Amino acid sequence: MRKGIAKLIATVFYVGLIPIAPGTFGTIAAIPLFYALSFTPLYLYLAITVLIILISVWASGVAEEIFGKTDPGVVVADEVCGYLVTMILVPVTLGNIFFGFLLFRLFDIAKPYPIRKFERLPGGWGIVMDDVMAGVYSCITLHILGRWFFWA
Numbered sequence: 001m002r003k004g005i006a007k008l009i010a011t012v013f014y015v016g017l018i019p020i021a022p023g024t025f026g027t028i029a030a031i032p033l034f035y036a037l038s039f040t041p042l043y044l045y046l047a048i049t050v051l052i053i054l055i056s057v058w059a060s061g062v063a064e065e066i067f068g069k070t071d072p073g074v075v076v077a078d079e080v081c082g083y084l085v086t087m088i089l090v091p092v093t094l095g096n097i098f099f100g101f102l103l104f105r106l107f108d109i110a111k112p113y114p115i116r117k118f119e120r121l122p123g124g125w126g127i128v129m130d131d132v133m134a135g136v137y138s139c140i141t142l143h144i145l146g147r148w149f150f151w152a
Contacts, residue, residue, distance in 0.1 A: 006062035009055060009077055016074035023108065026076025027101055030083035037084070038092045049084045053128060056081050061124030071119065071127050078131035082108060085135025090142055091151060100142055107134035107141075 008014070015029045016022045037045050056077035063075045086104045090096050107115065108131055115137065118130040 003062060003066055006059040007066055009059035010063035010075045012076050012080055016076035022073055022076050023079050024105060026079035027083050027105060027108075029076070030080040031097060031101070033080065034084055034087050034097070035092065038087075042089070045088070049081070049088075052077075052084065053081045053132060057124035057128045059124065060127040064123060064127070075127055078128045079104075079108070081128055082131030082135035082138070085132050086138040086142065088139050090139070090146065095150065096142070096146065099145075100138065103138040103141055104135060107137045112137065 011017055012026055012029050015025050018025045037048060040048070059077055060075050063072060064070060067074065083100070083104050086100045087097075090100060111119075111130065111134065115130050115133045118133050119126050121129055
């Protein structure tokens with residue numbers, strides 16, 4: 001039962017089992033969750049995001065045992081965490097949702113310094129925290145560009 005629940009969470013209801021670009025689809029799966037959370041007060045958005053990160057760390061660590069490898073590609077809960085961090089305090093528009101998606105995928109794939117170092121953390125922490133840091137980079141970039149070019 002524990003492994004089944006962890007697999008369900010780590011793969012975001014099996015989205016991670018999509019054979020092509022599971023990370024991209026995992027990020028897409030985060031968009032409706034972000035949209036729903038965008039209607040909550042900031043403190044609740046942040047609390048739920050932290051809770052999702054902690055649950056994802058647990059589920060991702062168990063998923064490593066299930067799949068028998070470090071950071072299995074089918075684990076996409078980390079993408080959800082990273083995207084939720086990306087979108088902190090970002091105005092909800094289709095453009096921002098899309099641009100946040102693009103920035104997060106860019107930072108998640110490129111892993112500029114020191115994001116890659118977070119992959120070395122043990123178990124689920126290493127799986128999730130590099131994406132959280134990619135989300136931090138994306139959030140900062142999105143806010144800077146948004147304030148310069150897009151937002152009033």
